[in-house]
Amino acid sequence: MSKKTLIVVGNGMVGHHFLEQFCASPAAADFEIIVFGEEKQLAYDRVHLSEYFGGSSHADLAMGTLEWYTEQGIQLHLNEQVTGINREHRTLETPRGGYRYDELVLATGSYPFVPPIKGNDRPHCLVYRTLDDLDTIRASSEGARTGVVVGGGLLGLEAANALKSLGLEAHVVEFAPRLMPVQLDADGGALLRHKIEELGVQVHTEKATTAITEGEDARLRMNFSDESFLETDLIVFSAGIRPQDALARASGLEIGERGGIVIDNHCTTSDPHVHAIGECALWEQKIFGLVAPGYTMARTLSSALNGDRDTAFTGADMSTKLKLLGVDVGSIGDAHAQTPGARNIRFNDEQAGHYRRMVISEDGKTLLGAILVGDNSHYDTLLQYALNGITLPENPETLILPESQGGAPALGPDALPETASICSCHNVTKGDICRAIDAGCSDLGSVKSETKASTGCGGCTALLKNVVDSELEKRGVEVSKDLCEHFPYSRQELFHLVKVNGIRTFRTLISQHGKGHGCDICKPAVASILAICWNEHILATDHVPLQDTNDTFMANMQKNGTYSIVPRIPGGEITPDKLIVLGEVAKEYDLYTKITGGQRVDLFGATLSQLPEIWEKLIAAGFETGHAYGKSLRTVKSCVGNTWCRYGVQDSVDMAIRLEDRYKGLRAPHKVKMAVSGCTRECAEAQSKDFGVIATENGWNLYVCGNGGMRPRHADLFATDLSDEELIRTIDRVVMFYVRTADRLQRTSVWMESLEGGLEYLKEVVLEDSLGIGAELEEHMEGIVGTYQCEWKTAVEDPEKRKRFREFVNAPSQADPVQEWTVERGQRRPVLESA
Amino acid sequence: MKPRTRWEAVCTVDDLVPESGIAVWTEDGPVAVFYLPHRLPALFAISHSDPFSGANVLARGITGDLKGEPVVASPLYKQHFSLRTGVCLEDDTVRVKTYPVLLDGNQIRLEVRANQRESIAA
Known part of the structure; x- marks a missing residue:
C-alpha cells in the first residue's frame, strides 16, 4: 500500500x-x-x-x-x-x-492586531511577532532615541523590554486603565506599573490614539483622544493577536x-x-x-x-507565570473573581513591592484563582491548589502571608495527587514522574530527558526538582550531602570548620573531623577551601599531595601524559612582542599551538621536566600563570570596546583586565568564567559566563550565573547601570558568597538554582545585605587579592619545588617511551591510542 | 625454577614526596613509588603506566584510601588502583603490576625481575 x-x-x-x-x-x-x-x-x-x-x-x-x-x-x-x-x-x-x-x-x-489608527502604516510603525519583525525593529532603532509600544498586555511589556535592551527610552501606551488588564486587577496593575516605571519604562494608561502624524522633535507623533500627544522615533503595535x-x-x-x-x-x-x-x-x-x-x-x-478517539481537547488552563522586565507576574484561573459567590483574600506589601490575591470559593474550600505581582514564589503552590482542587487549609490566608507573619510553607511535593500536572508545556504529571523513576531514572537529568518535563518554558524547574528529590528519597535513594566516605559534611560545612577553627592542613582536618586518609574527592576540595581561607602557595609541602595533577604541576595533563600551558593574557589583550615570545617558545619546544575560546593561546605537548624551563622563559617575558589548570578564575573575555569600536559605549578591555587582575588565582568550587561586552551587541558573549558585564550608556549591567558548555544557561540580570566601583564590589560579594556556600564542583548556575529563593535571595544577600555579611565578604576578597602570587614564579625560583618536575627521578635523560609523535597540518600531535 | 630477581636501587628517601608518588626508571620500565607516612607499610610501588590510557602517569595521581584499601586515582580517567594488589577498584579484570619495595638505609630498592618485561594490563 x-x-x-x-x-x-x-x-x-x-x-x-x-x-x-x-x-x-x-x-x-x-x-x-x-x-x-x-x-x-x-x-x-x-x-x-x-x-x-x-x-x-x-x-x-x-x-x-x-x-x-x-x-x-x-x-x-x-x-x-x-x-x-x-x-x-x-x-x-x-x-x-x-x-x-x-x-x-x-x-x-x-x-499581531494593528488598531485602525490613521497613520498606522507610516514608516517606523512596526509589529512584534517574528524574528524578521525583530530585525526590522533593530534596523529602525538605528539613530532612534525613543520607542513606544502600543498595548500594555503581556506581549506589549515583552516588546517594551526588547526596546529597552536596544538602548531606547521605552514607553508603553495602554487603552485600559491598567497594565495587563486580562491577568491583573487594579492593585496588581498599579504595583506592576510602579515597578516598571522604576526600571525606566514610562507607562501611559487610558490613552486612545487617534492619529499618528509626522513628529517635530522625533520621527513620529502620536495624538491621543484627550488632546495630549507623545513624540517617538518608532512605534511597535502589540495590542493583541488575531x-x-x-x-x-x-x-x-x-x-x-x-x-x-x-x-x-x-x-x-x-x-x-x-x-x-x-x-x-x-x-x-x-x-x-x-x-x-x-x-x-x-x-x-x-x-x-492514530485512531484514538478517547483523547479529547477539553480546554486549557490559562494561568501564566512570567518575568516581565524583571518583575514577577503571576495570574491563575479565575483571577477576577467572576465565579458567583467568590471571595477574596489580599496581601499588599507596598514597602517590599509584593501584591498577592487569592480568589476562593464561597465555601472557602477551594482556590479559584490568584494574582501575584513582585514575587512569584507562591505561584507553584497556589497553582497546584487551583488545578487539582486540593482542599485549602483552615486559614487559607497563610498561603500568601510571609512566613514571618505565620505564612505556611509551600505545598510539599508529597501533598500533590498523582494527577497533578507538574509541567504544563509537555503535560507531565506527578504520576508520569513517579513511573519514570520506577523505570530506572535516578536523578533529575534522566527524569527530564525521559519525560521532557521542564524542557519547555522551564517554569516548573524548582517544582520538578522537589518532586524528584522527594520521590527518590521515598524509594530509599539516599540524597546524601556528605562529601565522601572520609567526611560526613558538605563542602559548605567543611568550609566553616576550617574557617572557624583556624585549621591549616588536611591532616589536622581529617584527624579532627573525618576518618581514614582521604581520597581524590575530598583532598582537592579541602585544598581549595584551605586556599580560599589562607591563600598559601598550592605547592607548600603540606598541600602538594592534595592537588589534582593539573594543580600539582600547574598545567593541564593531556591524554599521553604531557601537559598544555596557558599563560594569562588578561582580557585577550597582548602585545606583538609577547605574541612573538609565545611563538618562539612553542617553536623551541615543538609545542602544538591552538587559540582557546577564552582569547588565550594554549601550548600543548610539554613534558613534565620541560614545564619549569618553559615557564622561566615565559616569566622573563612578563607572562603569568593563567590558572587554566585550576578550579579558579579562567579568563575575562572582552570585545574591543569603545577605544576602537564605533558602537562601544564603555572601555570593555580595560574593565576586563581590571577584573581578571583582581580575581586571578582565587580558588573556587569550580572554574569561573567572566566576560565584558562594550555595548548591548554583546560580542564578548557575556551572558553565557558565570559573571557577564555589559556596558550601558550609564555604566555596567551585571549578569550572573550563566553557563556555556554541557548545560548552557543564560545569565540572569543582577544589577543595572553600576559604576566601576559598584560593579567590582557587587562581583566581590557574589563571588565570595559562591566560594563559601557552593558544593564541590558546583558551577555558579547550579549553585544559584539550588539556593532556596534563587536569584531573588541572592539579590537580597548581595544588594540589600540581608545577612549583614557584605562587608565581611568584601574584606575577605581584599585579603585574597592582596596576597596573590604567580604560582609559577614562586615555583621556578624554589629548587625544592622544581624537584617535583622530574619525569623519572633517577634518570633525568630518560624520555617517556610512550610519548610518540606524528605531524598533522604542520604541527606535532601524539600518536598514542587511548584504550 | 624461580625467575632471577634482584633488588634494584631506584632513588633515595629525599626523592620521595609524603602522601604522594614519584616515578623511577627501572630495568622493567617506569614504576611509581608512593610514600604514605601515616600507614604501615609506608612504601608502595606499582607500574607507572595507566592501563586505561597507556600513558605513564600513575605516580601523579592522588593517593588515599577507599574502605581502608590504600589506593591511587589515575590522574587521567580517575579509576582507582589498589596500591597493595594493583587491582582496579572499578573493573577488577584490570590490574597493574606491583613491585616489592623496601627501605635500605637511605636507599629505596625495588625487586625487579630481570629481562622479563611483561605487559601491564591484565
Missing part, C-alpha cells in the same frame, strides 16, 4: 510540537509528511523572543534542527507560503507548485464570528480531513493565545490521527 500524505501548514512552536508527537507515533509510518513554513527559519521559541536582543540568535531559540527533519523524512519547505486550498480535490497551492494531501493540518498561528485564518476562510471552512478556525474536541475542522491547532484554532468560541494549550491540541490531534 502506498503511503498517504500529511501536510502541515505552519512551522511555529505548535506545528513543530505536533511533528515531534506525530513522528514518534505508530501512524507516522503510514504517511509522507510535508511541512510549509512562511518564515525563512525553522520553528523557534517565540515565548523568549525578547532574548533575541539580549544576545540570543535564531540557533539559540530554535525548537529543532534540520537534521531532525531529515532523519524523520519530512519534506520541509521554508519560506514558501501556501496560497490556496482546494478541499474538493484535496490539493493546495504555493507559488512554486501544487501538492496533494490526504490529511491537512493548519498550524498557521496568529498575526487568528491567522485567511487560508481557511478562503477555502470555505467554518470560521468563528470574530475569526478563528472552528474545531471540535479532536482538533478537526468542519472538513474531516482538515485539522487546526494552536492560535489559529477556535474551540468553543475560545482562542488560546498561550503555547501550552497549543501543545495540548497538538498532542490531541496526533492521538486522533
Whole structure:
C-alpha cells in the first residue's frame, strides 16, 4: 500500500510540537509528511523572543534542527507560503507548485492586531511577532532615541523590554486603565506599573490614539483622544493577536464570528480531513493565545490521527507565570473573581513591592484563582491548589502571608495527587514522574530527558526538582550531602570548620573531623577551601599531595601524559612582542599551538621536566600563570570596546583586565568564567559566563550565573547601570558568597538554582545585605587579592619545588617511551591510542 | 625454577614526596613509588603506566584510601588502583603490576625481575 500524505501548514512552536508527537507515533509510518513554513527559519521559541536582543540568535531559540527533519523524512519547505486550498480535490497551492494531501493540518498561528489608527502604516510603525519583525525593529532603532509600544498586555511589556535592551527610552501606551488588564486587577496593575516605571519604562494608561502624524522633535507623533500627544522615533503595535485564518476562510471552512478556525474536541475542522491547532484554532468560541494549550491540541490531534478517539481537547488552563522586565507576574484561573459567590483574600506589601490575591470559593474550600505581582514564589503552590482542587487549609490566608507573619510553607511535593500536572508545556504529571523513576531514572537529568518535563518554558524547574528529590528519597535513594566516605559534611560545612577553627592542613582536618586518609574527592576540595581561607602557595609541602595533577604541576595533563600551558593574557589583550615570545617558545619546544575560546593561546605537548624551563622563559617575558589548570578564575573575555569600536559605549578591555587582575588565582568550587561586552551587541558573549558585564550608556549591567558548555544557561540580570566601583564590589560579594556556600564542583548556575529563593535571595544577600555579611565578604576578597602570587614564579625560583618536575627521578635523560609523535597540518600531535 | 630477581636501587628517601608518588626508571620500565607516612607499610610501588590510557602517569595521581584499601586515582580517567594488589577498584579484570619495595638505609630498592618485561594490563 502506498503511503498517504500529511501536510502541515505552519512551522511555529505548535506545528513543530505536533511533528515531534506525530513522528514518534505508530501512524507516522503510514504517511509522507510535508511541512510549509512562511518564515525563512525553522520553528523557534517565540515565548523568549525578547532574548533575541539580549544576545540570543535564531540557533539559540530554535525548537529543532534540520537534521531532525531529515532523519524523520519530512519534506520541509521554508519560506514558501501556501496560497490556496482546494478541499474538493484535496490539493493546495504555493507559488512554486501544487501538492496533494490526504490529511491537512493548519498550524498557521496568529498575526499581531494593528488598531485602525490613521497613520498606522507610516514608516517606523512596526509589529512584534517574528524574528524578521525583530530585525526590522533593530534596523529602525538605528539613530532612534525613543520607542513606544502600543498595548500594555503581556506581549506589549515583552516588546517594551526588547526596546529597552536596544538602548531606547521605552514607553508603553495602554487603552485600559491598567497594565495587563486580562491577568491583573487594579492593585496588581498599579504595583506592576510602579515597578516598571522604576526600571525606566514610562507607562501611559487610558490613552486612545487617534492619529499618528509626522513628529517635530522625533520621527513620529502620536495624538491621543484627550488632546495630549507623545513624540517617538518608532512605534511597535502589540495590542493583541488575531487568528491567522485567511487560508481557511478562503477555502470555505467554518470560521468563528470574530475569526478563528472552528474545531471540535479532536482538533478537526468542519472538513474531516482538515485539522487546526494552536492560535489559529477556535474551540468553543475560545482562542488560546498561550503555547501550552497549543501543545495540548497538538498532542490531541496526533492521538486522533492514530485512531484514538478517547483523547479529547477539553480546554486549557490559562494561568501564566512570567518575568516581565524583571518583575514577577503571576495570574491563575479565575483571577477576577467572576465565579458567583467568590471571595477574596489580599496581601499588599507596598514597602517590599509584593501584591498577592487569592480568589476562593464561597465555601472557602477551594482556590479559584490568584494574582501575584513582585514575587512569584507562591505561584507553584497556589497553582497546584487551583488545578487539582486540593482542599485549602483552615486559614487559607497563610498561603500568601510571609512566613514571618505565620505564612505556611509551600505545598510539599508529597501533598500533590498523582494527577497533578507538574509541567504544563509537555503535560507531565506527578504520576508520569513517579513511573519514570520506577523505570530506572535516578536523578533529575534522566527524569527530564525521559519525560521532557521542564524542557519547555522551564517554569516548573524548582517544582520538578522537589518532586524528584522527594520521590527518590521515598524509594530509599539516599540524597546524601556528605562529601565522601572520609567526611560526613558538605563542602559548605567543611568550609566553616576550617574557617572557624583556624585549621591549616588536611591532616589536622581529617584527624579532627573525618576518618581514614582521604581520597581524590575530598583532598582537592579541602585544598581549595584551605586556599580560599589562607591563600598559601598550592605547592607548600603540606598541600602538594592534595592537588589534582593539573594543580600539582600547574598545567593541564593531556591524554599521553604531557601537559598544555596557558599563560594569562588578561582580557585577550597582548602585545606583538609577547605574541612573538609565545611563538618562539612553542617553536623551541615543538609545542602544538591552538587559540582557546577564552582569547588565550594554549601550548600543548610539554613534558613534565620541560614545564619549569618553559615557564622561566615565559616569566622573563612578563607572562603569568593563567590558572587554566585550576578550579579558579579562567579568563575575562572582552570585545574591543569603545577605544576602537564605533558602537562601544564603555572601555570593555580595560574593565576586563581590571577584573581578571583582581580575581586571578582565587580558588573556587569550580572554574569561573567572566566576560565584558562594550555595548548591548554583546560580542564578548557575556551572558553565557558565570559573571557577564555589559556596558550601558550609564555604566555596567551585571549578569550572573550563566553557563556555556554541557548545560548552557543564560545569565540572569543582577544589577543595572553600576559604576566601576559598584560593579567590582557587587562581583566581590557574589563571588565570595559562591566560594563559601557552593558544593564541590558546583558551577555558579547550579549553585544559584539550588539556593532556596534563587536569584531573588541572592539579590537580597548581595544588594540589600540581608545577612549583614557584605562587608565581611568584601574584606575577605581584599585579603585574597592582596596576597596573590604567580604560582609559577614562586615555583621556578624554589629548587625544592622544581624537584617535583622530574619525569623519572633517577634518570633525568630518560624520555617517556610512550610519548610518540606524528605531524598533522604542520604541527606535532601524539600518536598514542587511548584504550 | 624461580625467575632471577634482584633488588634494584631506584632513588633515595629525599626523592620521595609524603602522601604522594614519584616515578623511577627501572630495568622493567617506569614504576611509581608512593610514600604514605601515616600507614604501615609506608612504601608502595606499582607500574607507572595507566592501563586505561597507556600513558605513564600513575605516580601523579592522588593517593588515599577507599574502605581502608590504600589506593591511587589515575590522574587521567580517575579509576582507582589498589596500591597493595594493583587491582582496579572499578573493573577488577584490570590490574597493574606491583613491585616489592623496601627501605635500605637511605636507599629505596625495588625487586625487579630481570629481562622479563611483561605487559601491564591484565
